[in-house]
Amino acid sequence: MEPVLSDQQLNEFKRILKQRYQQLRKEISEELRRTDEERYIELAGRVHDPEEEAVADLLVDLNLSAIDRHIQELRQIDAALIRIAKLGYGVCVDCEQPIGLERLRANPVAERCLVCQEQFEKTHQVGATPSL
């Protein structure tokens, strides 16, 4: 298969993806630390008020879902880097047509062209994930 992007373009995306990867890892470790602090505060100030405990639980849950999203994005970046290494980057995984430079610039982890992505989201109800 002919690579759809030049080496220079691939290197540019590789750099963008790796930068984002580092940033995400930093954010995850910061969020984990914050979550720990909140757990500590919750334990230290425990008043045995069922309602307050529910609020504290909710805070922890919110942080974890943020971490979840970050970890999901890390996986997407990982997969994109593998596609770059295998020269499959920039090609739609469904219809095998070029995804298009503009779409990749807007969303470097995109693995589908716009048409297939819309189709995928309709059939998989992705909903919460923004489809850039």
Ligand SMILES: [Zn+2]
């Ligand atoms: Zn497609």
